[in-house]
Amino acid sequence: MKCDVKPIEVTWFPGCSMKTSAMENHESFKIFCEAIGIRLIELPDWNCCGSSSAHSIDQELAIDLVARNLALAPSGRPILTACPSCTLRFKEAHHHLMESSEARIRFRKQWGVPFDPAKKVMHFFELIDGMDISAFTPGKKPLAGLTYAPYYGCMLARPPKLRNQKNFHGLLEKILGTLGAKAVDWKGHNKCCGTFLSVARPEATTEVVNAIVQSGLDSGAECLITACAMCQLNLEIRCNLKDQIPVLHFSEILTLALGKGKNTDQWFKRHLVDPKPLLAAKGLI
Amino acid sequence: MEKIDPTFIREVAQISGTIPSRCYNCSACTSGCQFAHIMDKKPHEIIRLVQIGLKNEALAASGPWICVGCNTCSMECPNAIDIPAVMDAIRAMAIAKGEIPEKDIYNFHKEILGSIKRYGRTHKLEIMMRFKLVSRDFFSDMDLGVRMLSRRKLHILPSRIKGVRDVRNLFKKVG
Ligand code: SF4
Ligand code: SF4
Numbered sequence: 260m261k262c263d264v265k266p267i268e269v270t271w272f273p274g275c276s277m278k279t280s281a282m283e284n285h286e287s288f289k290i291f292c293e294a295i296g297i298r299l300i301e302l303p304d305w306n307c308c309g310s311s312s313a314h315s316i317d318q319e320l321a322i323d324l325v326a327r328n329l330a331l332a333p334s335g336r337p338i339l340t341a342c343p344s345c346t347l348r349f350k351e352a353h354h355h356l357m358e359s360s361e362a363r364i365r366f367r368k369q370w371g372v373p374f375d376p377a378k379k380v381m382h383f384f385e386l387i388d389g390m391d392i393s394a395f396t397p398g399k400k401p402l403a404g405l406t407y408a409p410y411y412g413c414m415l416a417r418p419p420k421l422r423n424q425k426n427f428h429g430l431l432e433k434i435l436g437t438l439g440a441k442a443v444d445w446k447g448h449n450k451c452c453g454t455f456l457s458v459a460r461p462e463a464t465t466e467v468v469n470a471i472v473q474s475g476l477d478s479g480a481e482c483l484i485t486a487c488a489m490c491q492l493n494l495e496i497r498c499n500l501k502d503q504i505p506v507l508h509f510s511e512i513l514t515l516a517l518g519k520g521k522n523t524d525q526w527f528k529r530h531l532v533d534p535k536p537l538l539a540a541k542g543l544i
Numbered sequence: 545m546e547k548i549d550p551t552f553i554r555e556v557a558q559i560s561g562t563i564p565s566r567c568y569n570c571s572a573c574t575s576g577c578q579f580a581h582i583m584d585k586k587p588h589e590i591i592r593l594v595q596i597g598l599k600n601e602a603l604a605a606s607g608p609w610i611c612v613g614c615n616t617c618s619m620e621c622p623n624a625i626d627i628p629a630v631m632d633a634i635r636a637m638a639i640a641k642g643e644i645p646e647k648d649i650y651n652f653h654k655e656i657l658g659s660i661k662r663y664g665r666t667h668k669l670e671i672m673m674r675f676k677l678v679s680r681d682f683f684s685d686m687d688l689g690v691r692m693l694s695r696r697k698l699h700i701l702p703s704r705i706k707g708v709r710d711v712r713n714l715f716k717k718v719g
Contacts, residue, residue, distance in 0.1 A: 275666045278703070304706050306664040311613055312656035316639060318632060323714040324660070327707070413614035419562070419624040451578055451614035459652045460610070463582050 281488035283526035325352035343414035400439030505534035573617035609646035664705030
């Protein structure tokens with residue numbers, strides 16, 4: 260892939276986490292996308308996808324909340340998500356609408372437009388899988404010397420009905436590897452961060468989070484890198500180990516690797532474990 | 545004496561779209577679940593209760609409420625049973641029956657939905673405050689709340705969408 264390609268336009272669905280508690284994730288994500296030729300057009304007036312809560316207590320509402328966004332989205336371009344939870348909710352709703360004619364009739368009644376199967380949701384991983392990001396840093400390995408633990412949490416797990424769709428195990432390692440970073444072998448990569456139990460059962464979440472971070476430490480990682488804003492938050496707020504390592508967003512490290520970081524102090528002051536000493540030592544800031 | 549409800553499994557299968565009678569109780573699901581140790585009935589036990597028709601026990605269990613729907617278990621299941629979908633179905637039945645075993649978790653979800661209903665999006669600070677109020681647990685996370693506010697992870701003002709009425713109209717059932 261060359262650097263001078265025409266931008267790909269996508270409808271961008273940031274979701275609540277990236278828009279609020281993980282603004283540093285959103286800012287770096289936007290810069291990175293622009294740098295690699297992806298034009299994000301934020302879906303006007305999008306609403307929350309319902310997250311685990313709508314899904315937990317009212318299945319129909321969970322579909323309806325996604326449906327409004329699907330109805331609002333313009334035809335002809337994919338809907339891009341980066342939050343794994345939003346992605347799953349969108350995929351499930353889309354799948355349900357594909358399967359059930361009743362659901363499609365209801366959709367039309369509710370929103371005044373027919374359900375358009377072509378308005379598919381695409382996770383950021385799907386978009387960059389197969390791209391050679393190192394083409395944007397010719398002749399350089401900007402992440403050389405960085406040893407990290409790739410953390411996916413539950414984002415690659417899915418229900419049996421979506422089992423035959425493609426998946427992206429190894430994507431973090433592949434992309435960050437082309438930029439020179441070294442992934443450790445460790446036990447934590449697919450362990451769930453606890454999501455809402457962080458609020459409702461904090462002690463149990465701390466137990467789980469500590470085990471993940473400890474496993475990263477034991478394997479010699481200097482930081483954890485995750486593509487989920489919710490994971491990043493839980494790993495930071497619920498960890499109470501004496502020794503901790505920074506937890507970086509995938510988008511932050513990608514943007515830094517491309518040398519495009521702007522106002523990064525604003526990103527890093529939102530982290531509870533300061534990543535600046537590490538990033539400075541690696542010459543990334 | 546336990547009461548066996550022979551139609552329970554059919555009800556669950558219908559709501560969840562998965563077939564719990566395929567389970568041979570290997571407990572691979574439970575081994576993969578990070579939260580099984582804080583559930584009174586573990587994932588494989590829940591599936592078992594469904595299989596043998598012990599509806600009251602299943603509906604009274606904490607397992608379905610602790611479950612975060614991470615899908616780790618369903619990835620492990622050799623019989624491709626959608627375990628979290630079974631958890632969803634049991635939760636829905638417990639709500640319909642009006643007997644909710646884990647009130648605080650239910651309240652948390654209600655707070656999230658309340659926020660979506662008011663603004664169209666979630667407002668984290670308000671959710672945390674209201675959740676703490678409802679569960680009368682004010683001080684446990686005070687320090688964390690202050691740290692998050694100072695890092696601007698919790699916003700003081702919610703962002704409200706224009707089409708909030710559209711969204712409100714979707715909330716007929718849950719209130
Ligand atoms: S992994 Fe599947 S087959 Fe094994 S106990 Fe769990 S639900 Fe049953
Ligand atoms: S989906 Fe629920 S039961 Fe399954 S592993 Fe995750 S928390 Fe455990």
